[in-house]
Amino acid sequence: MPAVTAVPRLRRGVRLGYDPVRQSPVVLFPEGVLLLNTTAEAVLKLCDGLSSLDEIVTGLREQFTGVREDQVGAVLEFLADRHVVSWEDV
Amino acid sequence: MSADPPLGLLAELTHRCPLHCPYCSNPVELVRRERELTTDQWRSVFTQARALGVLQVHLSGGEPLARRDLPELAAHAAGLGCYVNLVTSGLGLTKERMTELAARGIDHVQLSVQAADRQRADAIAGTRAAAHKRSAAEAVRAVGLPLTVNVVLHRGNLDEVGAIIELAEELGADRLELANAQYYGWALRNRDSLMPTRGQLDAADTVVRAAKARLAGRMEVIHVIADYHDSYPKPCMHGWGARQLTVAPDGTVLPCPSAHVISTLTFDNATTRPLAEIWYESESFTAYRGEDWMRDPCRTCDRRGVDFGGCRCQAFLLTGAAENTDPVCPKSPHHGVVTGILADSASRQVLVGVAELGFRMRSEER
Ligand SMILES: C[S@@+](CC[C@H](N)C(=O)[O-])C[C@H]1O[C@@H](n2cnc3c(N)ncnc32)[C@H](O)[C@@H]1O
Numbered sequence: 371m372p373a374v375t376a377v378p379r380l381r382r383g384v385r386l387g388y389d390p391v392r393q394s395p396v397v398l399f400p401e402g403v404l405l406l407n408t409t410a411e412a413v414l415k416l417c418d419g420l421s422s423l424d425e426i427v428t429g430l431r432e433q434f435t436g437v438r439e440d441q442v443g444a445v446l447e448f449l450a451d452r453h454v455v456s457w458e459d460v
Numbered sequence: 461m462s463a464d465p466p467l468g469l470l471a472e473l474t475h476r477c478p479l480h481c482p483y484c485s486n487p488v489e490l491v492r493r494e495r496e497l498t499t500d501q502w503r504s505v506f507t508q509a510r511a512l513g514v515l516q517v518h519l520s521g522g523e524p525l526a527r528r529d530l531p532e533l534a535a536h537a538a539g540l541g542c543y544v545n546l547v548t549s550g551l552g553l554t555k556e557r558m559t560e561l562a563a564r565g566i567d568h569v570q571l572s573v574q575a576a577d578r579q580r581a582d583a584i585a586g587t588r589a590a591a592h593k594r595s596a597a598e599a600v601r602a603v604g605l606p607l608t609v610n611v612v613l614h615r616g617n618l619d620e621v622g623a624i625i626e627l628a629e630e631l632g633a634d635r636l637e638l639a640n641a642q643y644y645g646w647a648l649r650n651r652d653s654l655m656p657t658r659g660q661l662d663a664a665d666t667v668v669r670a671a672k673a674r675l676a677g678r679m680e681v682i683h684v685i686a687d688y689h690d691s692y693p694k695p696c697m698h699g700w701g702a703r704q705l706t707v708a709p710d711g712t713v714l715p716c717p718s719a720h721v722i723s724t725l726t727f728d729n730a731t732t733r734p735l736a737e738i739w740y741e742s743e744s745f746t747a748y749r750g751e752d753w754m755r756d757p758c759r760t761c762d763r764r765g766v767d768f769g770g771c772r773c774q775a776f777l778l779t780g781a782a783e784n785t786d787p788v789c790p791k792s793p794h795h796g797v798v799t800g801i802l803a804d805s806a807s808r809q810v811l812v813g814v815a816e817l818g819f820r821m822r823s824e825e826r
């Protein structure tokens with residue numbers, strides 16, 4: 371689990387998009403494609419390279435109810451594993 | 461068997477190429493320039509592919525830069541919303557061309573490198589290629605695109621894998637793919653000279669592991685290990701007709717880039733049949749989709765969802781029937797073919813320098 375002050379950032383060449391064929395948000399990057407659910411999409415949209423994990427959680431709470439920090443952290447860890455985001459050291 | 465829509469399209473725009481890599485997986489019978497699809501035909505392929513679900517287009521070949529219309533094609537694929545990947549040897553990738561291609565929508569560049577030592581690299585490429593790699597990598601970095609360096613490993617360059625990793629760092633790669641040669645096309649023909657020794661593979665593995673640890677977070681290192689030497693077959697293409705399709709320079713639509721070797725199958729052409737129909741209904745794409753086609757031992761094996769029975773092309777090439785288990789698998793009744801090839805090459809092999817490798821250079825074969 372990353373520290374709440376850690377800052378996730380989209381890696382170079384990562385692009386968010388929407389696929390009208392699958393009617394799903396997607397993230398496109400050099401090694402592949404991931405279809406996103408609403409949560410993952412909302413998390414990625416808040417990854418501006420400046421906001422820390424706890425700031426992203428705050429941002430999500432403005433849009434959704436029942437946001438849990440450990441779940442957001444887990445989504446970001448998964449995306450880090452897939453080389454979509456990297457963690458900036460702060 | 462129902463199928464999901466494809467995610468990726470490998471567009472082999474041309475077979476023309478200024479290099480003559482003896483490990484090249486491209487077919488020995490190359491498609492001639494006159495038979496290449498036109499710009500409009502490629503545009504139609506991309507449009508149909510996107511409508512079918514393709515989100516990633518790999519512009520490859522041969523050397524894609526040999527196509528004058530590459531910027532138009534890149535722009536068309538990007539305009540459809542696809543992620544566009546340029547797969548290139550770098551020959552001809554000047555700053556000007558890279559700048560134009562980036563403006564037209566290329567998202568990522570994969571640059572192939574033959575070896576770290578310049579002379580060795582040029583000997584493998586069969587032309588003066590090494591000097592172009594640096595300028596090509598610089599051009600990619602200058603436009604700020606992500607760069608993957610791809611190096612095919614074989615007997616002639618495995619011993620310098622450490623230097624290859626250092627070169628990739630110098631080139632500023634975000635990712636490095638170290639891919640042991642797969643034996644298709646020219647590589648199959650040159651297999652005897654390409655086949656590494658067990659000792660070479662083990663030594664390289666130690667070097668790569670250490671480099672992965674050292675470079676974690678800076679450069680991602682992907683190691684594709686040697687297929688014949690592996691204990692299980694590779695999950696080829698994530699399954700036949702499952703995620704990706706290939707369109708050859710003349711418009712032939714293939715479930716994998718090597719599938720044309722399976723002479724028992726008939727393949728459709730994108731100029732004469734709609735791509736969606738080819739993907740969902742054609743004989744070639746449905747032949748080995750899912751698990752219904754499997755025979756023993758795959759049919760009842762608990763790894764069938766993991767490796768899908770390996771590679772159909774390899775099964776065909778080495779056993780004569782594509783529906784056989786990939787003979788790399790120890791459970792395959794034909795596994796002796798692979799162990800035989802390995803034993804045979806081990807008994808004949810002494811380490812030799814690249815000058816003595818005796819590759820059959822591709823240019824001599826044309
Ligand atoms: C066939 S090349 C075509 C594009 C371009 N000419 C190039 O070399 O990058 C596509 C990719 O396949 C890799 N490749 C070629 N032959 C291979 C083989 N036998 N096994 C594994 N990868 C191979 C190349 O290094 C390159 O990254």
Ligand code: SF4
Nearest residue numbers: 477479481484522549
């Ligand atoms: S692998 Fe080598 S010979 Fe084959 S297409 Fe690429 S550069 Fe040309």
Ligand code: SF4
Nearest residue numbers: 758761763764769789
């Ligand atoms: S028997 Fe078939 S499914 Fe099982 S490991 Fe071998 S190739 Fe894979």
